[in-house]
Amino acid sequence: MGNRENLTIPNLLSLIRGLGIPLFLWLIFVRDQSVWGIVILALAGATDYLDGKIARAWHQESRLGELLDPAVDRLYIFATLITLYLKEAIPFWMLIILLGRDLYLGLLLLVLRHYGVGPFKVTYLGKAATFNLLYAFPILLLIKESSGLISDLAFIFGWSFSAWGIALYLLTAIQYSINGFKSAITGRKR
Numbered sequence: 001m002g003n004r005e006n007l008t009i010p011n012l013l014s015l016i017r018g019l020g021i022p023l024f025l026w027l028i029f030v031r032d033q034s035v036w037g038i039v040i041l042a043l044a045g046a047t048d049y050l051d052g053k054i055a056r057a058w059h060q061e062s063r064l065g066e067l068l069d070p071a072v073d074r075l076y077i078f079a080t081l082i083t084l085y086l087k088e089a090i091p092f093w094m095l096i097i098l099l100g101r102d103l104y105l106g107l108l109l110l111v112l113r114h115y116g117v118g119p120f121k122v123t124y125l126g127k128a129a130t131f132n133l134l135y136a137f138p139i140l141l142l143i144k145e146s147s148g149l150i151s152d153l154a155f156i157f158g159w160s161f162s163a164w165g166i167a168l169y170l171l172t173a174i175q176y177s178i179n180g181f182k183s184a185i186t187g188r189k190r
Contacts, residue, residue, distance in 0.1 A: 006063075006064040006065075008055065008062055009051075009054055009058070010050075010051040010052070010054050010058075010060050010062075010065050010069075011060075011064055011065050011068060013047045013051040014068045014072050015068070015072075016047065017047045017048060017051070017072050018068075020040050020043065020044050021072075021076055021079050024037050024041060024079065024080070025079060025083065027040060028083055028087070034087075034141060034144070034145045035145060037083075037141065038138040038142055039138075041076075041134070041137050041141070042138050044076055044134060045134035045135050045138070048069070048073060048130065048131075049131070051065070052069065052127070066119070066122070067119065073134070074102055077098065077102070077133060077134075077137075078099065078102070080137045081094075081095050081098055081137075084137060084140055087141065088144070089140045089144050090140060094162070097170070098133070098169060101170060105120070105176055105177075108176075112181075115183075115184035115187075116187065117183045120176045120179065125168055125171060125175060126168075126172045126175075128164075129165055129169040129172050131165075132162070132165030132168060133161070133162070133166075133169065135161050136158050139154050139158035139161065140162065142154040142158070143155050143158055
């Protein structure tokens with residue numbers, strides 16, 4: 001894999017999104033600027049959508065992008081979950097379910113590597129799960145930062161996106177597990 005094929009707009013968007021993680025944390029915890037933190041989260045969700053769309057439309061898919069995009073997604077989800085929990089915007093059970101799923105898949109991947117199975121291919125279901133969660137998170141944070149109708153609407157939409165995101169996140173864990181075990185048994189990489 002040459003360096004030239006990695007110099008793509010989608011990879012640049014993923015990198016910028018990744019650099020937004022410390023900015024998000026700084027805005028929330030150091031500057032106490034939750035509204036700007038919400039803006040950063042919303043931009044992260046938009047760039048997550050755009051990098052994949054551009055990669056496919058412009059034929060700029062790369063191995064780096066296949067690894068970088070989901071890694072940045074996981075880091076964003078991890079940082080945001082911890083933030084939302086510390087800001088009392090989500091319950092402990094939600095934190096445990098979502099972080100536990102990622103921990104499980106990380107450990108599963110380590111085991112499957114011994115059988116020649118590479119990183120999981122991101123599925124449509126996985127993209128839908130991440131989409132729902134990345135859109136739920138800024139809305140959940142908005143509940144704490146607003147009042148009246150905006151807070152009520154944020155509650156409805158934030159928890160709706162969360163419910164779908166959690167359900168799809170757990171379904172993808174099952175899907176990735178089945179695909180990984182099948183690959184290990186048949187000796188094929190996925």
